[in-house]
Amino acid sequence: MNRNIKLLYGFSCFDQFMIVIALWVPYLATKGIGMRQFMELQAVFALVILCGELPSGLLSDLWGRKKTLLLGSTLKAVSFSLLPLWSSYAGFLFYHLTMGIALSMISGGDVALLYDSSLAAGGEKSRGTAVLGNANLAAQMGTTVSALLGGAVVSLSYGHLLWANAILSWIPVLLVLRVTEPPATLDRGKKRAEELKELLSSTLVRDGATRLVLLNMVAWGTGGLVMFWVNQKYWQESGVPLASFGVLLAGYGLIAGLAGRSAALGIARYGRRPLLAAVGVLPIIAYFGMASFLGWGGILLGILAPVGRGLGQVLFMEALNERISSAFRATVISMAQLGIRASFCLLGPLVGYGIERSGLPSVLSALGILFSLAFVVLLVPLVVR
Missing domain, CATH: 1.20.1250.20 (MFS general substrate transporter like domains)
Structure with a gap:
């Protein structure tokens, strides 16, 4: 193994x-x-x-x-x-x-x-x-x-x-x-359909902690997916040469990876709660910072978003894996990805329409407000548990 x-x-x-x-x-x-x-x-x-x-x-x-x-x-x-x-x-x-x-x-x-x-x-x-x-x-x-x-x-x-x-x-x-293929155990005496029904009922209805983890994965994952495309438009309007787009994309990706790699060390040193809070706070600062400082200042502040994304990918996935049995782990992870895609289908076109009509600063400010609400409604309850 x-x-x-x-x-x-x-x-x-x-x-x-x-x-x-x-x-x-x-x-x-x-x-x-x-x-x-x-x-x-x-x-x-x-x-x-x-x-x-x-x-x-x-x-x-x-x-x-x-x-x-x-x-x-x-x-x-x-x-x-x-x-x-x-x-x-x-x-x-x-x-x-x-x-x-x-x-x-x-x-x-x-x-x-x-x-x-x-x-x-x-x-x-x-x-x-x-x-x-x-x-x-x-x-x-x-x-x-x-x-x-x-x-x-x-x-x-x-x-x-x-x-x-x-x-x-x-x-x-x-x-x-x-x-x-590693072994995946199922409780004997139960049919898979019954177990799946029980799992979905637990995840979406009875188990508040698991439901919060799943909803946070969807919310912050959607934000990261939206910003993947918004960043390219932002760099263009900031006057960044096209040849540098790959370098910026690579740099943002590397920063997100290093943040995820540091999650275990951060938990050991600071505990899980401060890191969970950072998952929400850092992207919000990035949204408002990019809206306020169009150009290289905003690009530098935008680095905070992939830091939060990298931490969130590891912390949320680990929390979900701890709560879901091996037999249906892939199903629940796919549920989270499904939620991200569905949310992006709604939010993505709205962001694109907003950029065309009102400009990037207004849309980035709106995203900052939207995810501030998500922080209060979804992430704070998970942090205080």
Whole structure:
């Protein structure tokens, strides 16, 4: 099982080696895909993931973590390998459909497999924070290197970028093939359907602590996803050269990874409550700071948001893993991801419309107010428990 953990750290890293994504908009523009069609494709992509999150989590719990992760990774690699062949809207639509299904299968299962492997290796539940922090750092390192590598390879041509991306996409498949499925125990005498019903009832109705963790994962995860796209618009309006976008994206990702990696040390030194509070306070400061200081001052203050995101990813996931049995861990994690996608489908278009109508400072201030309310309503009750 210790080998599993190392392999899954590698998977977390190379799963993020999607070097074409950082240049996705300009590449599709060379194929005649305007922004209207681009947003249509992203809507389809989000809808596929939204519909596939919970079924894929159930598939992972019922069929096996490794099998589902292997199937998703293979489908993702095939999608990237076919990408250089597409040049029409229909081809790119097919790509987004298959990629959405693939990412749904990967989502949740990789974290559940890592956590189960840690427990099977004899690790205590408290060690889960460090394990998840390491995986988060590996993922952010993958994102960082991917952004820098994509900017370097595209200087040759888009063709080089696409084929390099296709080759790299098969590395996660090779890593998953070497993973051993850890044991996941079920209480005897209960049917899975009854256990799932009991789990959902406990998570969403009776268990207030678990419900708060899940809602916070959704709320702050949605904020992070929105800011991923808002940041690029912010950098553009701040006059940042396009060549520096990859460097900024890599830097933000690395900071988030280091923050997640430091979560276990922070808990040992300061306790869990101050870190949970920081998860909410830091992004709020970033929103208002970016609204007040458009330019490099706002970009520097914006660093606080990925720090909060990195801490939150580890703290919320660890809290959820501690409360959910191994048998349905992937299902509940997929529920959280489903909530993030659904919330983004509502908040994302509103943010885009607001930027077009009122400008970035107004929208960032509105986000600061919105997440201040989320802090009071959702995070403070979790902190004081």
